[in-house]
Amino acid sequence: MTALADLAADLASANFTVDALAALWGADAASALDRGHRVPALRSIASTTPLSTLARVFVLGMPAPAADVDAALPTLGLSGAVRLGLVSAEGIPLVDLRPYSFVDERGIVNWWIVSDLGELALGTAIPENHVLGVGGASITLSGLMITQPVARALDLGTGCGIQALHAARHAEQVIATDISARALELAAMTAELNGITTIEFRRGNLFEPVAGERFGHIVSNPPFVITPRGLDNMPAYDYRDGGMVGDGIVEFVVKNVEAMLIPGGVAQLLGNWEYGAGDGLARVEQWVRFTGLDAWVIERERQTVEQYAETWIRDGGTLPGPEFDRLYAAWLDDFETRGVTGVGFGYITLRRPVTGGPTLRRFERLDTPLGDSLGTHIAELLAAHDWLQSVDDAAFARATLTVAPDVTEQRHYWPGDEHPTVMDLRQGSGFSRTAPLGTALAAVVGACDGTLTVGAICGAVAQLLEVDETELTAEVIPPLRELVLTGFL
Template sequence: MLQPGPTSDPDPTLTRALARDLNAADYRTERLRERWGTAVDAVLGRGHALPARRALAGDESALAVVARLFGLGEGVTEAEASLVFASVGAPGLAALGLVEVDAGEVRPRALIRPQTYVDEDGADEWLVVSDLDEAAWGGPLPEGHVLGVGRASLTLAGLQLSGAVDRALDVGTGCGIQALRAWRAAASVVATDVSERALRITRLNAQLNGVDGIQTRRGDLFEPVTGETFDRIVSNPPFVITPRVAGVPAYEYRDGGRVGDGLVTEFIAGVGRHLTPGGTAQLLANWETRHGVPGLDRVRAWVEDSDIPLEAWVIERELLDPVAYAQLWIRDGGTVPGTAAYDELLGAWLDDFDTRRVTAIGFGYVLLRRPARGRPTLARYERAPQALPEGGLGAHLGRALTAHDRLSALDEAGLAASTLVVAPDVTEARHHLPGAEDPSVIELHQGGGLARVLAVDPALAALVGACDGDLAVGPLIDAIAELLEVDAARLRADLLPRVRELVFCGFLSFV
């Protein structure tokens, strides 16, 4: 069986040569989609490589050779590799730990896949090295597997706040995708991991993409940065809840070695002392509902127990029962349902959950901020299971934080004196019973952001519709009160708190 990929530090000269060869082959996401079609591309993203293999059959172009070798994890002939990788050569690929060369065949020891990203500076692409995936490996993954760019990685990369900062930290960097994303806005980045192989792959990916300014350090959680502070911390930590019993694989990329959701508890407890005033931390996490206490309430308690006061915005995206959660992660490791090994692992997971009386496991996004001054003013814990629009949420989260800060400085009179405008992605839907003149339901729909749908009454709908940047909120409410023949003071008291919510959520914005 093939050994895992890079196990030594990359040679910069060879890495630069490899980058030239990949660029010469035009090894890019768009070109691959053109070659095998969007439908094949979609199923490949879900781990099904056969349609892509069939699409490349008989194609001897440079793009096809690179795609077979490093995109699909298939062997190619040494002659093909020598022709396509003219700069680095097959021996150079082997020296980088990316292939094995034997009897005229070049077999991959790692994958290299192009990954498109979009942020406020525009769209671009990275080339990302990772270990062979399950399809290329041909069985359950090794425990030291270094994961490539998956759905969770893309989610967190899209969640990252924009805006230039001095220092950023990526905790549990894996292949380095979050560090690369953080580098786009940070003067310097520190990337940590418990796996030395992961750090080597991170360094290789930085070199491959011409990125300077990412420093790697080995260690658990915040141990490698003791006494240091950062303006921005990001982490896709190994948060997967795993039984601490013999026979259950402890995959480094997903298992932090703690009981239950203890890793996330520790992260939240320790992150505050590593944030500069005004600094933010963002992570993906799981949390358990235990003894009838909802997971979101437990996360709130962790934040409130922090010795450094923190603001929090926590969004629960999914909620799974213990059986579904266990099945998800057993299959993720490559163990096939219906086998004795699968049933044994499922039993271990369910026994583990039973010991803590776990009835559900939540997954979501955590955004924490150390107040620049004073006490925390943001403590928001919500569920958002709805489908989200394509593209990252980072810009939306940043605008919401800015809106929160401005709203916090305004009393009711100040808000009433403010002029607002409806966001361009907001639409209104009215639902009527057959034959009814007045709507029974009025909804505001958000096309971007968290794609919220809010039910509103006629007074709030009228106010939102009138927010065109001309008149302030207070006079608008007074006019609506006169139209509806209700008390203006009472209507203000009713609408202004809801206006605050609409501004934070992005339905309305300050002029």
């Protein structure tokens, strides 16, 4: 066995899992840890066991007696952990190593993820070559990931490797790139630790390491943070700063990813885009316009320049004070100079058509709570779009539709009124959309149980409402198409 296989055996033997840690220190301490406070979790560790020692060292980032670390890793041993660069000979942690768990259509998965020690463990601002572990953005992207099987996938800017690991669940081969040698080192360690052998790691900037190659799926959580350029003593973190002005790195990926996709291939990435004289989403639309790609872009959040600067200065571990103020002023100066008034954040899905030109260009804002299985949901929406493109209104009227199982109808009445004043359809999963209903549309949707065709339902509803069937059908087919496209039907 290799040293990493020995480590995996020891972690498994200690039951070093998400559930075990949750039971070890309880929900309240776990919540405090999520907020960046480890004292409650530390106080919850009542005894020295292999699990508690591993939790103390690798999750809380605190030293433990060398003998305890040796006992917690009986196969690898303290000496083996030192050789791997996990701890010092005195039991001081050198990396963050923690369990990660999720459920997908293939089952329950438990992994261990290696990254650099964070601000809490270091007690200082993080260094510029810091390799970030699994955070909110990486969880978001992995949840959005379409999991249809492909021969080759690309993780552009792999960081700790979490997206590459997810992609390896549905791709025969994954290429993971990064400009950071440290990131590639830790990502390769993570892959080997979890027994994943189908990932190849390559160092280089953006698409340079895969020039001339093609992929069925590309995922990227790129270093999209907008950072002032050309200033002295301005931290530039490998994991978030792409080295371009403003939102240039997201623009570059959008404009250049087409050449890296096979026909039918899909690219999914997170990104920021700037607001100024024009609309931020319209800015993304301009990036896409001169490509041959289908595009579905969703903006999830928009921040003022003040909120944006505060978020990312604090993200680097800089506490309020003179240095924070210096960086804050630099950020605001940069935005003011370039006429930026706000920053949007969201998800970009791009697809190279199998044949012909693009048929899907959708740019929207959604701030509703996210449901589960978003990757599956996005794949279904793309398939729905393709079907809608293949049928005209006459063929659509001959189709049978069913209401999706997560969809409910909500009605609001004025007190004492017999008829509702507002009717909505609501999704319980996916993007948790809400769609307004008129009387005719509500009646048609209510009858969509897969038994009658759309045309037959429209005829029956027209007769019930005593209106012209042709006019009613023409009225409801466009919103019915939208309900199919967005997953209500």
